[in-house]
Amino acid sequence: MFYKRFTFRLILRLVIINLLGYLLFYLIKNTQLWFTIIGLSLVFIGSIISLYFYINEIRSDIKRFILAVKTRDHTLNFKNKTTKGSFPELYESFSDILQVHKQIRLEQEAMFQLIKTILEQVPVGVIVINNTQKEQNGHLEIAFFNQAASALLGVPAYKYWHRLKQHLPVFAHEVDQIVTGGKRFLELKIQDKFIQLSTEVMPLNLYGNHYTIISFQNIKDEIEQKETEAWNRLIGVISHEILNSITPISSLSDTINRMVTDKQNLTEDEMEDLKTALQTIKRRSSGLLDFVKDYRLIAELPTPILESHTIGEILKHIKVLMQPFAKVRNVVLDVEQTSSRITLQLDLKLIEQVLINLITNSIYAVEEMPNPHIQVSYRLENNKLYIEVIDNGKGIESDNLEKIFVPFYTTRKHGSGIGLTISRNIMKMHKGSIEVASVLGEGSTFSIMFNYI
Template sequence: MFYNRFTFRLISRLVIINLLGYLLFYLITNTQLWFTIIGVSLILLGSIISLYYYINEIRSDINRFILAVKTRDHTLNFKNKATKGSFPELYQSFGEILQVHKQIRLEQEAMFQLIKTILEQVPVGVIVVNNTATAKEEIAFFNQAATNLLAVPAYKYWHRLKQHIPDFGSEVEQIAKGGKKFLELKIQEKLTLLSTEVIPLNLYGKDYTIISFQNIKDEIEQKETEAWNRLIGVISHEILNSITPISSLSDTLNSMVTDKETLNLDEMEDLKTALQTIKRRSTGLLDFVKDYRLIAELPTPSLESHTIGEILKHIKILMQPFARVKKVLLDVEQTSSKITVKLDLKLIEQVLINLITNSIYAVEDRDNPHISVNYRLENTRVYIDVTDNGKGIEPADLEKIFVPFYTTRKNGSGIGLTISRNIMKMHRGSIEVVSVPNDYTTFSLLFNYI
C-alpha cells in the first residue's frame, strides 16, 4: 500500500518533526507551560531518533546485500521486505540478484566438478601448482593418473613432490616458463619416458603452473619396432636382390671350372662376363651399405643465423643450370626476404637440392614442366615450399616415401627424403607433403621462427 512506501513515510516523519519543532518554538517563546514543553521536546527527539533508525535500517539492508554478494552468501532473504517493506521493487531486485548469483555459482561448481571428473579419468597426469598461494607453492590439483605415473601420493605441496622425485622436479622447473620436454625417469626400478608439457597461467591475479605428462615409452617402443620391421624388410629385399644373382653366378662359374684345366675362348668370355656381373652387384651392395651408413651418421648441425632470401638465392644459383639442362622452368621467388632463421646452411641446402632434384625427375614427362620455390610465414613458423606440376604421389605411397631405401623413381636410391627428414628433425623442424596425383606436389620445410 502507498502508506508503506518510503516516500510517504519519510515525508510524514519530516512533516511531524517540522510541526513539533514549530510547536516547541511557539511554546518556548509565548508560554511557560514547561511540562508541555518537555513533553513536546521528548516527542520531537523520539521522532528524530525514529527517522534515523528508519533510514539506517535501509542503509543496513543495502550493506548486508553488498556483503552477501562479496562473500557469496546465498542464505540472505528479502522476501518479507519485498512484500511489506518501503522499497518492494528494490528488495525484490536484491532477491533476484542473489538468486542469479547463486545459480551462476552452482553452474560454476557443476562445471568445475565436471572438468575435475574428466581430468581424473584421462590417462594423462595433470598437476596444477598455485605459485602465489604460499611460500611453499601449494598443489591445487593432483589427478589419479599423476599418482599412478609417478608412483607417489597426491602431495599438497610442490617441494614435497620435488623431494620425492628430484629429477622430475628439476626438469620441470627448467621449462617453468612454458615448453615441452621428454623426461627419462627411473620410477620403482622401472624406466619411464614421460612427454611433459608445462603451461604457466595467470588467473584472477594468481599465478598457476599446469604440468601435464604421459608415459610414451610403450608407444615409442611400438613405433621403433614397426620402423625396424620396415627397415629390415627393405634391407633384406635389397640384399637378397644382390646376393641371389651373385650366388647363382658363383654356382655357374664353379660348374664351368670344375674338373677343367683349360678353358676355350667362349668359356673365357662367359667367365669374364660373369665376373663383371659379380663385381657390379658387389659394388652395388657396397654402395647400398654406404648409403645406410650415410643415414645413420649425419653430422650435428652447426646453427647460424641466415635469411630466407640468402637460402633461396643460393639454391637458385645451384639448381638453375641443372633445371635448364632438363628443360624445366625453375622459379625461385622472394630471394630478397630478410626473415632470419637459425640453421646449418650446408645441410638445408642439401635438403633443398634433394627436393628440387626429385621434382625435376617428377616433371620429366609433363607438358610445360614447372617448379616453384618460395616461402610463407604462418604464426611462429616459416615454411619453404617446393612445388612441382609433376605426376604426383599416390596416397598409398605418402606413408612410405620417408622409409629408407623406398623409392618410386627408376634408379633412385631411396635415401634422399629419409636424410632430408632427419636433417629437419635435427633442426627441430619437419617436412610436410601435400600431393594431388597428376596435378601438383608440394614439399614444405617447416622451421620454428621464434
C-alpha cells in the same frame, strides 16, 4: 516499486514532523496550555525518533546484505520482512539476489567437482602449484595432485611442493627449467623402472592468484610402438632389397656349381656361360654394396656446423650449381630473390644438399611434361621462413606423399630412395622440416621450413 513507497512514507513523516514543530512553536508562543505543549513535544520527539529508526532500519539491512554477499553467507534471509517489513519489494529483491548467488555458487562447485573428476580419470598426470598461498615457512602449496600423477611418479599426493622436490629432485629440476612455460622430454627411474615423460609447464594468473600447472604423460609405450613400426618398415625395405640381390646370386652360384662339379675341362660355351654368371654375381654384389653404403649415409649424417648465411647467398649458389643440369635436360629453372639479405643460422653445405636433392627430383618429374618449369623462391609466414621448390611436373599420388620419405622408397626407375630421407633428417638437425603439397597432373611444391625469429 519499493523506492516509491519509501519516498512517500519519508515525505509523509517529514510533513508530519514539520506540522508538529510548527504547531508546537505556535502553542508555546501564543498560549499557556502547558499540558498540551508537553504532550505535543513528546509526540514531536517520538516522530523524530521514529524517522531515525525508519531510515536506520533499511541502512542496517543493506549493510547485513552486503556483508552476506561478501562473506558468501547464504543463511541470511529476509522472508519475514517481505510481508510485513517497511520495504517488502526491497527485501524480496535481497532474497532473490542471495538465492541467485547461492545457485551460482552451487553451479561453480558442481563444475569444479566435474572438472576435478575428469582430471582424476584422465591418464595424464596433473599437478597445480599455488604460488600465492604459502606456509609460514615459505613452502609452496600444491592445490591439486591427481591420481595419475601419483601413479606415474610413484609418490603420494603431497600437499607441499618441497616434499615432492625432496623425493624426485630430477623431476623438480626439469620443471624449474621450464617454469616460464614450455615442454620437455625426460627420463626418470621410478621403482627401478625407467619411464619417459612428456612434461609441459604453464603459468596461470587467476583472480590475483599465481598458479603453475604441470602436466605430464608416459610416452614410452608410444615411442616403442613408433620405433617398432619404423623398424618393421625399414626391415621390410632392407629385406626386399637384399632378397632381390641375393636370390639371383644364389641361383647363379648353384648353376656354376653344377657346371664345374665333376668336370676337369669346360667347353667354350660353358666358359662363356660361366663368365656371364660371374659378371652378373659381381654386378648384383656391387648393387648390394651400394645399397649398404646408402644405408650408412643415412645413419651417419655429419653434425651441422651453424654459420650465418643470407637467403640470397644460398639461392645464388643453387642457381650456379643446378642451372647447367636443368639446361641440359631442357628444363627452365627460375631462381628468384637472390638479392635477399635475410640471414639464418645453418650449415650451408648440408642445406645445399637438401636443395640439390629437391631440384633434382623436380627436374626428373618435369622431363616428360610440355614446357617443363621449376621455380625456386622463399617466403616469410608466422615467424617461419620457407624456401620452396615448385614444379609443373606429373605430381605425386596422395597415397605416396608420406611414403616418399621412407628410406629406399622411390618411384624413379634408377632412384636410390634416400635423397628425401637424408633431406628430412638434415632439416630435423636444423630444427626445421620439409613439407610437400602436390596435385596429380599439375605439379608439386616442396618447402623446407626454418624457424625465423
